[in-house]
Amino acid sequence: MKTEHNFELGFDKFQLKVPQDLYYAGYDTWVRVEGENAVIGMTDFIQTKVGDIFFFNPVEAQALEQDEVLGTIESIKATVDITIPVSGDHLEFNPALKSSTELISNDPYGQGWIAKLHLTDWEMDKSMLLPANKYFELMQEKVKNALDD
């Protein structure tokens, strides 16, 4: 389904959204470009994999390259690495996640953002990312596979 701003898919108890104005990595993270800076988060799909998140552990770094580990999240189901979809420096993490990790699941594209940073290789990084319509196709495939398991 496509609404004005999102692609959407119902799955189990979830309504999975894919906002059209973001770029996505195949490993279920998104990036919102704001000039020379970017905001990063996890997509709606991750909550179907890990359930309720009770801890977020960021890496200790000021700069990271695309595809490096940004941190780990812990849930009742598993501990999962988060991979950063873009390269950048001046990395800062969402301070709200220290006390409210549920924001990652409850508002993944808003208050549940993971990190902000200054982009250092955006044009190259972009060639390894997906636009919303392509990520939505990938997410639909993942959901189908999850249903088949």
Place this chain on the structure above:
Amino acid sequence: MSLKDDLLPDLEPRYQVYLGIPRQFIPWYPTIDADLCIGCNKCMDFCHDTVYAVDLAAKKVIVADKWHCQVYCQSCTHACPKGAITFPDRADVKAVIRELRQKYPAY
């Protein structure tokens, strides 16, 4: 040669490509140190992509379908209580993927 010609026919379609690149050209998959593995199967329980299987004779886990491994996912390492699972260096794999992107253009 087209992308289709380069795909491994025995792989399920969902495992054949990563971002438009034939999966078997991307060297990302786990390696298990058999001396450390205690056969607890926690990695198997975690991974839904049937990367792992049990060697019943050895009572240890083996990597059965390495091309099923999701590129850059290494969360199974957190499930292993013995640290028996390792992955390639991400920077090395990233360099390979960026090189392959020249041959297999982005969407």
